[in-house]
Amino acid sequence: MIERDETELPERILDEGADAPEREFEAGLRPQSLGDFVGQRALKDNLNVVIEAAKKREEPLEHVLLYGNPGLGKTTLANIIANELGAQIRVTSGPALERVGDLAAILSNLGKGDVLFIDEIHRMNRTIEEILYPAMEDYALDIIVGKGPTARTLRLNLERFTIIGATTRLSLLSSPLRDRFGMTYHLNFYEHEDVGKIIERSAKILGIDAEPGAVRLLSERSRRTPRIANRLLKRVRDFAQVRADGQITRPVAEDALAMLNVDAHGLDDVDRRLLLTIIEKFQGGPVGLSTLAASTQEEIDTIEDVYEPFLLQLGFLTRTPRGRVATDLAYRHLGFDAPNRESL
Numbered sequence: 527m528i529e530r531d532e533t534e535l536p537e538r539i540l541d542e543g544a545d546a547p548e549r550e551f552e553a554g555l556r557p558q559s560l561g562d563f564v565g566q567r568a569l570k571d572n573l574n575v576v577i578e579a580a581k582k583r584e585e586p587l588e589h590v591l592l593y594g595n596p597g598l599g600k601t602t603l604a605n606i607i608a609n610e611l612g613a614q615i616r617v618t619s620g621p622a623l624e625r626v627g628d629l630a631a632i633l634s635n636l637g638k639g640d641v642l643f644i645d646e647i648h649r650m651n652r653t654i655e656e657i658l659y660p661a662m663e664d665y666a667l668d669i670i671v672g673k674g675p676t677a678r679t680l681r682l683n684l685e686r687f688t689i690i691g692a693t694t695r696l697s698l699l700s701s702p703l704r705d706r707f708g709m710t711y712h713l714n715f716y717e718h719e720d721v722g723k724i725i726e727r728s729a730k731i732l733g734i735d736a737e738p739g740a741v742r743l744l745s746e747r748s749r750r751t752p753r754i755a756n757r758l759l760k761r762v763r764d765f766a767q768v769r770a771d772g773q774i775t776r777p778v779a780e781d782a783l784a785m786l787n788v789d790a791h792g793l794d795d796v797d798r799r800l801l802l803t804i805i806e807k808f809q810g811g812p813v814g815l816s817t818l819a820a821s822t823q824e825e826i827d828t829i830e831d832v833y834e835p836f837l838l839q840l841g842f843l844t845r846t847p848r849g850r851v852a853t854d855l856a857y858r859h860l861g862f863d864a865p866n867r868e869s870l
């Protein structure tokens with residue numbers, strides 16, 4: 527069994543929650559135009575067309591829903607869309623909208639053509655969500671005035687605006703809400719080559735000297751995710767400044783990644799602990815998500831949103847109706863013999 531000592535845990539590379547300095551760091555690296563947004567070719571081509579068309583017609587863009595794993599560029603893309611439209615952007619999030627009045631106030635203050643970005647839109651509560659339906663469909667706000675038998679609905683007209691919603695979990699969105707988005711785009715994990723381009727771009731902005739071999743190594747270990755690529759670059763830069771003369775050579779990058787316990791696939795301690803738990807405590811699974819969360823002391827949501835997608839993508843984990851299963855690939859990656867399993 528693996529003991530977890532909070533005091534010795536290294537700063538987590540995968541953690542979703544970006545704190546204030548990190549958000550600032552990320553904002554500095556955020557591409558501002560579609561042309562600077564690396565990868566996601568099909569999505570970009572598509573967006574280019576609809577944005578141009580909306581501008582030509584001088585109409586607001588249809589509502590856009592972006593979904594994909596954390597760190598793949600949803601927030602970045604929302605800002606880029608607003609930029610490309612030459613529109614003002616207002617930013618809020620599902621959990622931040624606590625009262626119906628909060629959303630009503632934001633909506634009634636939107637100007638013509640403005641963009642309202644709602645991050646984590648799957649976490650918006652239902653009563654608030656219902657305000658959005660007529661707002662998205664008819665640009666109207668239905669307000670109930672009075673109580674009981676004399677209550678009546680007042681309809682207020684709104685300017686024509688665009689909502690961009692972002693979510694990591696499309697399945698948690700109600701279908702009436704989903705249906706009101708004219709366009710839904712899925713952000714995929716990036717090709718290693720594109721991650722390499724993102725690292726090069728960030729290194730240039732930050733004035734970091736990184737050898738091509740080092741860039742390649744980092745891009746292979748970044749879980750095909752831009753946010754992680756930028757984080758690793760930052761950590762490796764610190765390491766290079768302290769241990770080398772600031773230049774990120776391939777050996778420096780290798781040493782830094784070894785110190786961070788990031789392995790050849792980009793897995794970190796938590797990933798390995800998840801897989802080891804399934805293998806050692808549950809004979810490879812299947813094990814239910816909540817049991818797995820309890821045994822690893824990770825949050826269910828964090829496992830599902832942050833860790834699991836990449837492990838599934840690598841083929842280290844599969845989902846079955848009875849729970850999560852560690853695959854033969856995972857056994858081998860962790861240095862075990864593949865188990866004898868006939869029944870799966």
Ligand SMILES: Nc1ncnc2c1ncn2[C@@H]1O[C@H](COP(=O)(O)OP(=O)(O)O)[C@@H](O)[C@H]1O
Pocket residue numbers: 551552553555556557562563564565566594595596597598599600601602603724752753756
């Ligand atoms: N396609 C891309 N090209 C360049 N940088 C990107 C790209 N996608 C994301 N990034 C960078 O990765 C970081 C995380 O992106 P973000 O938009 O915040 O992800 P999300 O909102 O999906 O969690 C940002 O610093 C951003 O600059």
Ligand SMILES: [Mg+2]
Pocket residue numbers: 600601602645
């Ligand atoms: Mg975001």
